[in-house]
Amino acid sequence: MNAWNAGHLAMDAVWEAEIGPILWFQGLGDWLAHPFGAITELGSLTFTILLMAVVFWCVHPGTGARLFAVVVTSGVLNFLLKALFYGARPSWYSAHVTRHVAESSFGMPSGHAQNSTVLWGYLGVRSGRRAWLWAAAGLVLLICLSRIHLGAHFPSDVLVGVLLGAALLWAALRWEDRILAWWRGLDTPRWAGLAVAASVLPCVAATLWHHLVRGDWTVPAEWIGAVPTDPAGATLTDLYGVCGALLGGLVGFTLLAGRGWYGADGTLLSRAARFALGISGVLCVQVVLDVLTVRADGLAEAVASFAAYALIAFWASFGAPELFVRSGLAERPEAAGQGADENTERG
Structure with a gap:
């Protein structure tokens, strides 16, 4: 028996042991699906994008x-x-688990658990208030419980996600200042290449793994629930999308810093106008790209996802702030009476 088969059998044993607790949790009542369905959205991609946009455009660009x-x-x-893991979700593995939310990508580790730990944990720490930090921890716990009750994740998926x-979060809080100072010292060819x-490298690695190592993968016989058509392809597309966002954001923020950054001060009306203008740009980019890529599938769909999120992130991190400044909805830090070093230090 090779290491891969041994790992597969070990995960089957873990999942089998976790089905019972999931069924017990769901057995407490379907009424829980409604509040948990709302709570789980606080760790979703859509909500995360909106929250980051509010922080960056309307509250504090550096923190955003x-x-x-x-x-x-x-x-x-x-x-x-x-x-890499090709992990099942509870409703894929067992026909007895009720699927309250539809998910098309693989399960291990839980993205909601991992990303909400980072998102809400970072905001809680940066708030400087112990009460907000405890509130963030409580919210992360509720999001994790929601993923289990909704049939989206095994407890092990959630645990690994929280630990990661x-x-x-610990690494970011410890080293972000040093990493930022190092990044600012790079010349254009070096930071652009990095x-x-x-x-791109995560996309290449996952694509090679998908086609060369797991190319003959089929749904295991043990997975007797409702498995989506192509979870491997959906996962690859999601990876390409978030990698595109990373590229667009890194380029956009670096260019914006080179132009003097921008300030998010202003009246409530000006902040709301910035958000409305910025989100309108995001929606316009998304609609145009959806029309252009409506027939894309497979690797073409993944590449289209990379391009879409790269453009959206670039607009959010550079295009929108520049438009805010040019339209008078925001000012450069110097013009706003704030030191440029103070603003870019947090950006």
């Missing part, structure tokens, strides 16, 4: 940029591991 960097890095790691998220490498 750092939040983007750590959350998107977490997303790249999460989908890369999903693409906590490790990334941005491309950081976003």
Whole structure:
């Protein structure tokens, strides 16, 4: 028996042991699906994008940029591991588990658990208030429980996600200042090359793994639940998308810093106008790309996802702030009476 088969059998044993607790949890009542369905959205991709946009465009650009960097890095790691592990979800593995939410990508590790640990943990720590930090921890716990009750994840998926998220959060809080100072010292060819490498290499590795190592993969006989048509392809597409976002954000933030950054101060009306204008740009880019790639599938769909999220992240991190400044909705830090070093230090 090779190591891969041994690992497969070990995971089957773990999943089999976890089905009972999941069924017990779901047996507490279907009424829990409604509040948990709302709670799980607080760790979803859509909500995360909106929250990061609010922080970056309307509250504090420096904190928003750092939040983007750590959350998107977490997303790249999460989908890369999903693409390598090929882990089942409870409703795929057992026909007895009720599927309250539809998921098309592999399960291990839980993206909601990992990314919400990073997202809410970072905001909780940066708030400087113990009450907010405890509230963030409580929210992460509820999101994790929601993933189990909704049939989206095994407890082991959630545990691994939280541990990975906590490790990334610790690393970000410990080293972000040094990494930022190092990044600022790079010349254009070096930072551009590193941005491309950081976003492209995970895609290449996962694609080679998918086609050369797991190319003959089929749904295991033990998975007797409702498995989507192509979870491997969906996972690869998700990875390409978040890698594209990483590239667009790294390029956008670096160019914005070179132009003097921007300030998010202003009246409530100006902040709301910035958000509305920025989100309108995101939606326009998304609609155009959806029309252009409507027939894409397979690797073409993954590449289209990379391009779409790269453009959206570039707009959010550079295009929108520049438009805010030019339209008078925001100012450069110097013009706003704030030191440029103070603003870029947090960006």
